[in-house]
Amino acid sequence: MSSKKFGINTKSAEARARKDAVKESSNRDKQQKLEDEYWRDDDKQIQKKQQRKDERDQKDHEKLQRKQELAKLVEQEEAALTASKAKAKSDLAPKKVTQAQIQQRQAAAATSTIPNRNIEFFDYHLSIINLILEPKRTTIDDIPLEENINRLQIDGASARNVDDAVHVLRSTEASVDTHPEKRMKAAYETFENENLPKLKQEHPTLRLSQLKQLLKKEWMKSPDNPFNKPTKAYNELGNSKQYNLPEEKDSDNDD
Structure with missing residues (x-):
């Protein structure tokens, strides 16, 4: 008997083994897909929640980045401001003067003909203070003469x-x-006849009573009023009286 009948063909065995391995791997992949599909969450609300959560996380991350950038800018500005202040302070600081420069300035001040303004200013104000504090002397011209x-x-x-x-x-x-009241009525009538037409022309919209009120005000200041002239007071005779203008009736209906 030949060896092929009772022996094992290794090539065919290897090919069959490879085929079985591929088949088994394919079966495992299919089974894994089935399991993943079974456990996959199809709830749309949960998906939306997860999406919103991811968006919030992204916004928080961006906000944190902006804060960090702003803090960095503030630090840079503060550093620049501190440096500028230090530079300005160093520029304003008095420079060191040597002994030779001091002696040179003293010699120039000693030989200069320009007066010291500070000394003149002090002397000027001192003289003003002395004038204020000095007691005032009364002379004959300052005493008022009595009548x-x-x-x-x-x-x-x-x-x-x-x-x-x-x-x-x-x-x-x-x-x-001594008797201005005797001429009061006649003088007022004359004053009224002369000045009332003028007031009518100056104030055409006023009534007659209003015109006469204006006329009385002018009469109180007029030189034609006897009481505006020198009079002898009646109280010297023990007879005090008060004299008024003659009473006039309002004629608002008159033109």
């Missing part, structure tokens, strides 16, 4: 004694109106 009461002068006439004073007072009584 001579032994001499009386009325309207240009002078009197040195009692008789002269009585004569002067009596002479002035002639020009004093």
Whole structure:
């Protein structure tokens, strides 16, 4: 008997083994896919939640990056500001003066003909303070002169004694109106006849009563008013009276 009948063909055995391995691997992949498909979550709400969570995480990450960038910029600006302040302080700091420079300035000040302004300013203010603190001296010109009461002068006439004073007072009584109330009504009527037409032209929209009120105001200041002239007071005679303008009836309907 030949060896082929009772022996094993190694090549065919290897090929069969490879084929079985490929088949087994394919079966495992299919089984894994089935298991993954079975356990896969198809809930759409959970997927949306996960998506929102991922978006929030991304935003937080971006915000953190921006904060870090801003903090870095602030640090850079503070460092630059500190450096500029230090430089300005060093520029403003007084420079060291050598002894030779001090001696040179002293020699220039000693030989200079320009006066020291600080000393002049101090002397000027000191003189003002001395003037303020110095007691005021009263001279004869500063004393006001009192009026001579032994001499009386009325309207240009002078009197040195009692008789002269009585004569002067009596002479002035002639020009004093002792009874202005007797001429009051007639004087006012004349004043009204002369000035009321003028007021009507100046104030055409006013009523007659309003015009007469304006007329009375002008009458109180008018030189034609007897009471605006020198009068002799009635209280000197023990008879005090008050005189008013003549009463007038309102005629608002008159033109």
